[in-house]
Amino acid sequence: xxxxxxxxxAVTSWYWDILNDELCGICRxxxxxxxxxxxxxxxxxxxxIGECQHAFHMHCILKWLETDTSxxxxxxxxxxxxxxxxxxILTNSAAENDNxxxxxxxxxxAEIVMER
Amino acid sequence: xxxxSSSHQRPIDTATLLNIFPNCSIIQEDYVPQSLNNDLNHIxxxxxxxxxxxxxxxxxxxxxQALKSLFSNNMGGKLLDIYIDxxxxxxxxxxxxxxxxxxxxxxxxxxxxxxxxxxIGLNKDKFLHIAKQxxxxxxxxxxxxRSCNSVFQTIIQKNNYLSNQISNxxxxxxxxxxxxxxDLLIIKSTLQYIxxxxxxxEIIINVSINYIYNFINHNFGSRWEEPSMNILxxxxxSVLYPTLTNFITSDEFNIEILNQLxxxxxxxxxxxxxxxxxxxxxDSLATLKExxxxxTTQKQRQHLVNTFIDSCNKRLLHAGANxxxxxxxxxxxxxxxxxxxxxxxxxxxxxxxIRSYLKDRDDTIEKIVHGLLDDSEDNELNxxxxxxxxxxxxxxxxxxxxxxxxxxxxxIDALPDFRKGNDLIESLISIFDSKDxxxxxxxxxxxxxxxxxxDYNVTDALLKLELLKLRFGEREFNSLDVMVKDLIESKRIxxxxxxxLDERNKDNGIFHSTVLSYLYWPNGAKSEEEFVLPxxxxxxFTNYCSHFEKLKQGRKLKLFSNxxxxxxxxxxxxxxxxxxxxxxxxxxxxxxxxxxxxxNIKELSIDEIMxxxxxSELLAKRAIAFWIKNQILLETxxxxxxxxxxxxxxxxKEKVGGTINNYYSTEVGIKxxxxxxxxxxxxxxxIEGMLKNLGNMELTKIHSFLKMxxxxxxxxGYNLSExxxxxxxxxxxxxxxxxxxxKLAKR
Numbered sequence: 001x002x003x004x005x006x007x008x009x010a011v012t013s014w015y016w017d018i019l020n021d022e023l024c025g026i027c028r029x030x031x032x033x034x035x036x037x038x039x040x041x042x043x044x045x046x047x048x049i050g051e052c053q054h055a056f057h058m059h060c061i062l063k064w065l066e067t068d069t070s071x072x073x074x075x076x077x078x079x080x081x082x083x084x085x086x087x088x089i090l091t092n093s094a095a096e097n098d099n100x101x102x103x104x105x106x107x108x109x110a111e112i113v114m115e116r
Numbered sequence: 117x118x119x120x121s122s123s124h125q126r127p128i129d130t131a132t133l134l135n136i137f138p139n140c141s142i143i144q145e146d147y148v149p150q151s152l153n154n155d156l157n158h159i160x161x162x163x164x165x166x167x168x169x170x171x172x173x174x175x176x177x178x179x180x181q182a183l184k185s186l187f188s189n190n191m192g193g194k195l196l197d198i199y200i201d202x203x204x205x206x207x208x209x210x211x212x213x214x215x216x217x218x219x220x221x222x223x224x225x226x227x228x229x230x231x232x233x234x235x236i237g238l239n240k241d242k243f244l245h246i247a248k249q250x251x252x253x254x255x256x257x258x259x260x261x262r263s264c265n266s267v268f269q270t271i272i273q274k275n276n277y278l279s280n281q282i283s284n285x286x287x288x289x290x291x292x293x294x295x296x297x298x299d300l301l302i303i304k305s306t307l308q309y310i311x312x313x314x315x316x317x318e319i320i321i322n323v324s325i326n327y328i329y330n331f332i333n334h335n336f337g338s339r340w341e342e343p344s345m346n347i348l349x350x351x352x353x354s355v356l357y358p359t360l361t362n363f364i365t366s367d368e369f370n371i372e373i374l375n376q377l378x379x380x381x382x383x384x385x386x387x388x389x390x391x392x393x394x395x396x397x398x399d400s401l402a403t404l405k406e407x408x409x410x411x412t413t414q415k416q417r418q419h420l421v422n423t424f425i426d427s428c429n430k431r432l433l434h435a436g437a438n439x440x441x442x443x444x445x446x447x448x449x450x451x452x453x454x455x456x457x458x459x460x461x462x463x464x465x466x467x468x469x470i471r472s473y474l475k476d477r478d479d480t481i482e483k484i485v486h487g488l489l490d491d492s493e494d495n496e497l498n499x500x501x502x503x504x505x506x507x508x509x510x511x512x513x514x515x516x517x518x519x520x521x522x523x524x525x526x527x528i529d530a531l532p533d534f535r536k537g538n539d540l541i542e543s544l545i546s547i548f549d550s551k552d553x554x555x556x557x558x559x560x561x562x563x564x565x566x567x568x569x570x571d572y573n574v575t576d577a578l579l580k581l582e583l584l585k586l587r588f589g590e591r592e593f594n595s596l597d598v599m600v601k602d603l604i605e606s607k608r609i610x611x612x613x614x615x616x617l618d619e620r621n622k623d624n625g626i627f628h629s630t631v632l633s634y635l636y637w638p639n640g641a642k643s644e645e646e647f648v649l650p651x652x653x654x655x656x657f658t659n660y661c662s663h664f665e666k667l668k669q670g671r672k673l674k675l676f677s678n679x680x681x682x683x684x685x686x687x688x689x690x691x692x693x694x695x696x697x698x699x700x701x702x703x704x705x706x707x708x709x710x711x712x713x714x715x716n717i718k719e720l721s722i723d724e725i726m727x728x729x730x731x732s733e734l735l736a737k738r739a740i741a742f743w744i745k746n747q748i749l750l751e752t753x754x755x756x757x758x759x760x761x762x763x764x765x766x767x768x769k770e771k772v773g774g775t776i777n778n779y780y781s782t783e784v785g786i787k788x789x790x791x792x793x794x795x796x797x798x799x800x801x802x803i804e805g806m807l808k809n810l811g812n813m814e815l816t817k818i819h820s821f822l823k824m825x826x827x828x829x830x831x832x833g834y835n836l837s838e839x840x841x842x843x844x845x846x847x848x849x850x851x852x853x854x855x856x857x858x859k860l861a862k863r
Binding site: 001002003004005006007008009010011012013014015016017018030032033039040041042043047 | 567570594597598601605626627628629630631632633634635636653656657664668670671672673674675676679680681682683684685686687688689695700703706707709710713748759761
């Protein structure tokens with residue numbers, strides 16, 4: 001018998017490959033969901049991992065860092081919150097998807113964070 | 117005692133009175149002197165003669181003289197009283213005799229009635245004649261005639277037999293084409309003559325109403341396609357009216373009133389038929405429009421509502437009716453009653469029982485949702501789908517009454533919580549208090565629709581989604597938005613990945629994927645029946661995965677091994693060729709067989725398959741049964757299978773289609789296994805708890821407890837028969853039989 005598979009349409013789901021946690025420490029929503037503001041998960045509501053290895057929804061941590069009380073610290077471990085080197089998720093995924101406007105926005109905001 | 121009672125019965129005459137009250141002046145005045153008494157006797161004699169003989173003699177001189185002296189003594193009034201008394205006695209006496217006679221004279225009804233009535237007329241003539249001879253003045257004659265009429269009226273009205281006979285006679289003859297209406301005319305004029313004009317009219321009207329109803333029923337009953345009012349109006353003016361004008365003498369009677377009568381009867385008939393008319397919508401459109409124009413009074417409306425609700429309860433709102441039929445009927449009710457009463461008041465009243473019934477049905481929402489979304493021809497609620505498609509001009513109802521310049525108060529006869537429901541979908545949705553149930557049902561439908569897509573084409577789904585948003589409001593559809601967007605995104609990802617893949621390995625080109633944001637799909641798009649793919653297939657997936665990870669940094673893919681579908685070709689040595697479109701589990705099994713064949717392993721046991729693919733027995737058996745049914749696999753011995761490379765390997769018996777039947781039954785068996793599994797999962801905790809707490813329990817008791825206790829949501833309620841339960845309990849190891857009942861087995 002000769003078997004030829006012509007087409008295989010599978011159903012898969014994506015998930016953020018985060019080791020430690022499942023929920024964003026700020027909004028307590030799963031990383032695979034969105035921050036309270038966003039509607040669509042994934043590209044439109046990306047994650048940020050700090051040097052301290054704590055991950056958050058990008059929008060959540062940005063909002064936190066904008067508040068005065070934050071003093072630029074990670075809300076989980078109280079160390080200064082820095083992006084995890086140059087290889088953070090955000091910038092890379094933004095580079096891959098030029099046509100996604102949101103990612104352009106993400107890139108800009110990421111720079112702001114870096115400046116702080 | 118005797119004397120007392122007898123004197124009581126005897127009329128008291130003046131002489132007796134004078135004996136008792138000798139000096140009473142009032143009686144003195146009334147005292148009739150001998151000569152006058154004599155005169156009176158003469159006159160009475162004359163009257164008696166006149167009453168008992170047909171010949172009408174002139175009064176002789178003696179009588180004339182007597183009259184003269186009486187009147188000159190102002191005794192006219194007394195004479196009148198006496199005369200009336202005499203007539204009363206005579207008529208009542210005669211009539212008493214007639215009663216017996218009538219009872220056994222049923223053969224020649226009409227003539228006997230006519231003669232009875234005619235006699236009454238003649239008698240009145242005679243009495244009047246005598247009265248005139250007695251030289252009463254005009255007023256006295258009037259008084260006499262009135263008393264005379266009342267005597268006859270009592271005879272006719274109090275005598276049920278007679279009045280029934282009269283109405284029967286009219287019923288039979290009034291509208292018959294044969295002649296014989298002379299009789300009726302005689303009766304009519306006589307009754308009028310004795311002052312029963314009103315009574316006569318009533319009889320005729322009643323008879324006519326009956327006749328009209330029968331006519332309408334006969335000609336238009338159960339015919340709703342065409343308007344009937346024109347024909348009826350014609351009929352009433354050309355047939356009814358001419359007949360009736362001869363009989364009804366009233367200033368108030370005219371053609372308009374007659375038409376109103378006809379309309380009323382039409383309404384009566386349609387009210388009776390209301391339920392069928394509405395079921396028949398839109399064929400009964402003409403009738404409904406007519407009904408709107410014919411129904412005029414509040415009483416008719418109320419009656420229509422009550423009758424319709426009654427027949428709904430009797431014919432529709434019970435367990436025997438299909439939910440779809442009820443919804444259909446509900447929709448036609450809305451449309452029909454809005455025609456009859458555009459204000460929506462009647463509709464509001466009529467809808468309530470149907471709505472509350474639909475609310476209690478388990479599958480209402482499911483049926484509505486499918487009706488809304490399925491735009492294929494065989495959708496029984498196609499109306500709903502059409503309606504949804506036409507909802508572009510749908511305006512969300514304004515909530516703010518204060519700023520609405522076109523606000524009008526509710527109609528005066530509306531119920532307190534009146535709501536006008538013009539929109540079909542809106543009124544279906546509003547049956548349920550919360551929209552959430554609809555949304556989750558929508559999600560289920562969209563989920564299965566979208567997961568079955570292999571070409572990422574979401575145009576249709578998007579359109580439906582937009583239409584639904586118009587109805588339910590934007591906010592409710594967050595998850596559905598994400599679901600549709602996942603599909604669009606998947607298409608882009610797939611496209612990008614395939615641009616890179618094509619250059620290297622053609623084998624990878626077969627793989628496409630729908631990538632879900634699992635949190636947003638119903639039940640997290642979980643499938644319980646996961647398994648491990650054969651290595652070759654898994655490699656294709658991991659290859660795709662690695663490209664995805666490059667494309668979307670930080671994210672990974674997880675495969676739902678049992679979702680999606682595989683298109684594959686099978687080619688055999690004996691030139692059989694097949695193309696199948698199957699689920700991944702079936703593809704994996706056949707793939708396993710084909711790769712083992714290359715390693716020269718011809719036969720696989722069920723255990724080996726389960727082991728290799730980490731598949732549940734149920735899933736594996738089901739897939740194998742599918743392949744056996746299609747004559748791809750063959751069961752060599754129990755639980756061992758091999759590829760059927762040539763049809764020659766089939767025994768004669770199996771070739772004739774035995775195979776299919778055989779394995780079809782296997783499949784049924786597997787299903788039954790699955791059900792049993794489900795039963796164990798679902799009911800066991802309840803049974804265990806029961807037996808733990810209550811010790812020994814009888815079968816019937818367990819059965820009724822389960823019925824009560826097991827939650828009914830999502831159609832998962834307890835649905836075993838008592839026999840099934842017994843079978844299950846008898847086979848359950850953890851339970852043992854104890855006397856009449858069951859108890860938990862001791863470990």
